[in-house]
Amino acid sequence: MTSPPSKLDTFALAKLLKRGTSEHKGNAGKALLIGGAPGMAGALLLAGNACLYLGAGWTILEMLDPASAKACPESPELMIRLASAQIDEVLEITKPDVIAIGPGLGKSALASILLMGVLQYPSIPLVIDADALNLISESKDLLSALQNRNQQFPDQVVLTPHPGEAAKLLGIATENVQSDRLATLEKLITLTQCIVVLKGQHTLFGSPKHPALQCQEGNPGMGTGGMGDVLTGSIAAIAAQGVRHQLNLWESTGIAIQLHATAADSLVRQGVGPIGLTPSETILEMRSLLNKLL
Numbered sequence: 001m002t003s004p005p006s007k008l009d010t011f012a013l014a015k016l017l018k019r020g021t022s023e024h025k026g027n028a029g030k031a032l033l034i035g036g037a038p039g040m041a042g043a044l045l046l047a048g049n050a051c052l053y054l055g056a057g058w059t060i061l062e063m064l065d066p067a068s069a070k071a072c073p074e075s076p077e078l079m080i081r082l083a084s085a086q087i088d089e090v091l092e093i094t095k096p097d098v099i100a101i102g103p104g105l106g107k108s109a110l111a112s113i114l115l116m117g118v119l120q121y122p123s124i125p126l127v128i129d130a131d132a133l134n135l136i137s138e139s140k141d142l143l144s145a146l147q148n149r150n151q152q153f154p155d156q157v158v159l160t161p162h163p164g165e166a167a168k169l170l171g172i173a174t175e176n177v178q179s180d181r182l183a184t185l186e187k188l189i190t191l192t193q194c195i196v197v198l199k200g201q202h203t204l205f206g207s208p209k210h211p212a213l214q215c216q217e218g219n220p221g222m223g224t225g226g227m228g229d230v231l232t233g234s235i236a237a238i239a240a241q242g243v244r245h246q247l248n249l250w251e252s253t254g255i256a257i258q259l260h261a262t263a264a265d266s267l268v269r270q271g272v273g274p275i276g277l278t279p280s281e282t283i284l285e286m287r288s289l290l291n292k293l294l
Ligand SMILES: NC(=O)C1=CN([C@@H]2O[C@H](COP(=O)(O)OP(=O)(O)OC[C@H]3O[C@@H](n4cnc5c(N)ncnc54)[C@H](OP(=O)(O)O)[C@@H]3O)[C@@H](O)[C@H]2O)[C@@H](O)CC1
Pocket: 039, 040, 041, 042, 043, 044, 102, 103, 104, 105, 106, 130, 131, 162, 163, 164, 165, 174, 178, 199, 200, 201, 225, 226, 227, 228, 229
């Protein structure tokens, strides 16, 4: 019989994010986030705000929606650019420390080109979410590119599917994902050789090298569109800082998962939700909790 997963318990590690007095934005890392097709620009802005408020040195958004690819007055710190098919050039010039792709990405031809470009960019941590996962589930070429990258650069890609996206990746029904979440996690790891975060109540987290862990925080108030986008941006922020703060992608992801769910619980305790709890409020609570952990 399979043993139950251990509890995700990362908060002691978060102390590694404490800043030395001489540190500058270069020490906090550069995160590049890709997504935000027409009608879903908000998904990329939420991921971007999470990345900004969780401490990345630079947060750069490659936005697919031309109408939204401009400075955001509510978050002028975000560097927002129009995504172009010349992704190799963009990556060469930008030299990001971490890339996240997927929030509101859509499934256009441009979205596929961007995802392939990211998968072929070597060595740095990648966070793959939402429509980027759906694209991989529909393309053998993208799945092969992901598997090849993991062979060359192990432990540098994290996938963050919710049960619907996990079902598509495995070609099964969502009910089958939910009826044995641990088995689903293991199948996703075997298929992709990635670090995998299977979201939902009691998020599961595992990798080819690490046995599964379970997040015991979180609540149904988190069931609001955009909450997963916040997790993606948070992982990117912590991984970007982790590069110069001795945290690897596995550790950074664990901190982000637990911080996200704990922040939502904390807000519910304060009477902010569960009904009407927003992803934007969760970002601010995550910032507050993270600073208390240092
Ligand atoms: N402000 C914006 O711009 C926003 C833009 N967004 C962007 O929109 C794009 C498409 O995303 P989306 O939300 O429209 O649909 P999507 O996630 O593909 O599928 C939903 C289906 O999946 C399942 N399912 C999910 N969770 C489950 C669970 N815990 N437990 C069980 N099942 C679960 C469930 O399927 P069912 O079980 O009903 O068959 C559900 O109906 C994407 O790029 C995203 O980033 C969003 O982030 C929102 C804010």
